[in-house]
Amino acid sequence: MSGEARLEMLTRIHRAAAGPKLEIERPPIPASTRPRAEIVAQFAEYAAEYRAEVHRASEADLPVLLAALLSGQNVLVPEGFPAQLFPQPATHKPQTTHADLAAYDAVLTTCAVAIAETGTVVLDHGAGQGRRALTLIPDWHVCVVRSEQVVDSVPEAVAALQEAVLAGRPLTWISGPSATSDIELSRVEGVHGPRRLSIIVVD
Amino acid sequence: MSAGGIRPARPFPEAARDTLQDAQMRRNLKHATTTIREKRLRAVAELPDWEALRTRGAELKDASLSDLAEQLLTLEAAVKRCGGQVHWARDAAEACRIVTDLAALHGAREIIKVKSISTDEIELNAALEQRGIQAIETDLAELIVQLAGDTPSHILVPAIHKNRAEIRDLFRQKLGAELLTDEPKVLAEAARLYLREKFLSTKVAVSGANFAIAESGTVCIVESEGNGRMCLTLPDVLISVMGIEKVLPQWADIAPFMQLLPRSSTAERMNPYTSFWSGVIPGDGPQEFHLVLLDNGRTDVLADEAARQTLRCIRCSACLNVCPVYERAGGHAYGSVYPGPIGAILTPQLLQLEDENANTLPWASSLCGACYDACPVKINIPEILIYLRGQITPHKSHNLENTVESIAMKTAAWIFNEPFRFEGALKLARTGQGPLVQHGAIHALPGLLGGWTSSRNLPAFPAKSFRELWREEGEV
Numbered sequence: 001m002s003g004e005a006r007l008e009m010l011t012r013i014h015r016a017a018a019g020p021k022l023e024i025e026r027p028p029i030p031a032s033t034r035p036r037a038e039i040v041a042q043f044a045e046y047a048a049e050y051r052a053e054v055h056r057a058s059e060a061d062l063p064v065l066l067a068a069l070l071s072g073q074n075v076l077v078p079e080g081f082p083a084q085l086f087p088q089p090a091t092h093k094p095q096t097t098h099a100d101l102a103a104y105d106a107v108l109t110t111c112a113v114a115i116a117e118t119g120t121v122v123l124d125h126g127a128g129q130g131r132r133a134l135t136l137i138p139d140w141h142v143c144v145v146r147s148e149q150v151v152d153s154v155p156e157a158v159a160a161l162q163e164a165v166l167a168g169r170p171l172t173w174i175s176g177p178s179a180t181s182d183i184e185l186s187r188v189e190g191v192h193g194p195r196r197l198s199i200i201v202v203d
Numbered sequence: 204m205s206a207g208g209i210r211p212a213r214p215f216p217e218a219a220r221d222t223l224q225d226a227q228m229r230r231n232l233k234h235a236t237t238t239i240r241e242k243r244l245r246a247v248a249e250l251p252d253w254e255a256l257r258t259r260g261a262e263l264k265d266a267s268l269s270d271l272a273e274q275l276l277t278l279e280a281a282v283k284r285c286g287g288q289v290h291w292a293r294d295a296a297e298a299c300r301i302v303t304d305l306a307a308l309h310g311a312r313e314i315i316k317v318k319s320i321s322t323d324e325i326e327l328n329a330a331l332e333q334r335g336i337q338a339i340e341t342d343l344a345e346l347i348v349q350l351a352g353d354t355p356s357h358i359l360v361p362a363i364h365k366n367r368a369e370i371r372d373l374f375r376q377k378l379g380a381e382l383l384t385d386e387p388k389v390l391a392e393a394a395r396l397y398l399r400e401k402f403l404s405t406k407v408a409v410s411g412a413n414f415a416i417a418e419s420g421t422v423c424i425v426e427s428e429g430n431g432r433m434c435l436t437l438p439d440v441l442i443s444v445m446g447i448e449k450v451l452p453q454w455a456d457i458a459p460f461m462q463l464l465p466r467s468s469t470a471e472r473m474n475p476y477t478s479f480w481s482g483v484i485p486g487d488g489p490q491e492f493h494l495v496l497l498d499n500g501r502t503d504v505l506a507d508e509a510a511r512q513t514l515r516c517i518r519c520s521a522c523l524n525v526c527p528v529y530e531r532a533g534g535h536a537y538g539s540v541y542p543g544p545i546g547a548i549l550t551p552q553l554l555q556l557e558d559e560n561a562n563t564l565p566w567a568s569s570l571c572g573a574c575y576d577a578c579p580v581k582i583n584i585p586e587i588l589i590y591l592r593g594q595i596t597p598h599k600s601h602n603l604e605n606t607v608e609s610i611a612m613k614t615a616a617w618i619f620n621e622p623f624r625f626e627g628a629l630k631l632a633r634t635g636q637g638p639l640v641q642h643g644a645i646h647a648l649p650g651l652l653g654g655w656t657s658s659r660n661l662p663a664f665p666a667k668s669f670r671e672l673w674r675e676e677g678e679v
Binding site for chain 2: 005006008009010012013014015016017019020021022023024026029046050098099102115117118119120125131132133136154155158159161162165166168169170171172173174175176177178179180181182183184185186188190191192193194
């Protein structure tokens with residue numbers, strides 16, 4: 001069907017790009033030299049600046065914190081989320097429809113990587129993170145970030161995510177709750193995505 | 204219907220004369236551009252290697268463009284490997300046909316859209332409407348523009364020309380929303396309620412693409428509101444229209460762009476949401492994915508070595524926000540979905556310099572160079588503006604062999620060519636200006652020259668020229 005268009009576009013490109021192919025070097029990303037504590041602290045600070053609610057907890061305190069934070073809420077927990085941290089029976093079924101998802105108050109997930117330079121958490125939708133709709137439709141996303149998952153810079157995060165991407169996994173980068181500045185540039189939270197984002201940094 | 208397209212209905216000077224009268228728009232724009240400008244400087248200053256990053260961004264884009272056919276073939280193979288389908292579209296009509304055929308094939312009466320300039324470029328919404336399919340814009344600003352039957356005026360904040368009261372009236376009228384105030388929060392809530400239902404019930408979505416990674420077949424959408432995520436994950440079918448220049452060879456190449464783009468566009472460290480996906484992901488999101496690769500004049504830009512760097516553009520809109528001409532004339536004056544400095548070079552090129560109205564755009568600039576300084580991929584916009592003027596002028600003057608202007612220019616060239624002629628002309632002007640000078644300036648020149656003084660004064664010629672003073676000092 002589009003074989004003709006394909007051939008013509010490729011011909012046009014070949015004719016257009018008469019010059020030599022430019023080679024580009026991709027040197028390895030130098031590892032960050034900043035102390036871990038500083039990197040993690042910056043991540044927490046920047047995530048909070050984007051109006052995420054940031055909590056810090058020790059491994060031991062985490063179940064208590066989660067229980068307190070989510071008490072009385074109808075919480076969705078994706079498959080693979082460590083059950084010892086949040087012992088509420090997992091309510092998620094793979095067949096859950098989009099409309100069903102809207103009935104949950106909150107969703108509780110882990111993440112793949114977090115970025116200090118920008119205050120971003122990245123989901124690769126592996127175990128504990130759920131398919132993409134899970135963290136999108138409920139109005140409150142609670143995300144557990146282990147301090148060793150925090151990297152200093154965007155290039156480090158990109159390197160860390162290489163394997164997931166090459167395996168065909170989707171990624172969602174999240175920096176603060178959904179926001180718009182379309183009306184007179186006033187920032188409004190949560191036009192479409194979750195209006196509330198809580199990040200729990202576990203040391 | 205929000206239309207768009209890239210063919211300006213009028214020449215820039217004429218369109219700008221009208222938009223300049225719109226005081227409301229100028230106030231909104233000035234506020235917006237000044238705010239973003241200041242924020243951007245702060246965001247950029249946080250990255251100590253900003254200049255190196257810009258260079259890296261430019262190099263990566265150039266490298267990919269130098270090998271574009273190979274990159275697109277790699278991308279195509281990877282997308283197919285991941286269960287997606289790839290379509291090639293030579294022009295706007297072909298791209299529209301591909302998308303509308305796909306939507307019709309799924310029996311769609313409505314489709315939801317993520318804000319995308321490439322689909323505005325090809326005027327997809329109008330094409331869908333002709334087939335009885337309604338396109339619903341889900342970005343808040345695009346929705347506002349669409350409901351108003353207006354066109355976007357800024358790449359990033361398309362409804363920047365509208366204020367909250369106008370938006371409230373629009374939502375009352377078109378969405379039947381009962382709005383007690385015009386607080387942005389309340390207005391956003393009204394849009395949320397209206398669109399939530401669309402997200403959950405619509406089967407086909409259309410998006411653009413910010414980047415695509417050839418090696419993995421990964422497509423990327425950068426956004427703030429979450430409407431993108433909704434469209435990319437909830438429907439059964441996803442169709443993404445992507446300009447062929449958006450491809451990057453390897454996954455690692457995305458890193459500098461994820462640093463450059465948010466800081467340059469919204470002046471944030473990072474935008475709230477970025478989605479990456481490769482083809483179809485079993486059990487997650489749309490189970491049918493189509494990638495439409497759009498040429499529509501891009502290969503002509505690629506063929507022009509002097510202006511090829513235009514294709515590095517990542518649509519961040521930093522150049523708009525720093526441009527004195529854009530700030531005053533507004534986006535609509537450019538008559539294209541690509542306004543501002545980047546629009547002034549991209550629009551006429553996409554139209555092969557054959558559109559008379561688009562060909563006025565390279566003059567819509569003071570050549571101050573602010574756009575070049577702001578561009579995260581170092582597109583030398585002023586240089587290309589001048590280059591395009593040079594390309595367009597021979598066409599224009601072709602039929603104007605002996606106009607007053609061309610005779611005047613030839614005479615001027617003859618005078619400037621010899622120092623004694625130039626000095627003679629100055630003396631003549633000094634003697635001749637007598638009756639015209641008032642308080643050291645000439646306020647109105649006679650005849651055709653009056654055009655110069657219609658909006659400014661001409662300082663009177665001094666009693667002695669620099670050369671005369673120099674000679675008097677005995678230096679010869």
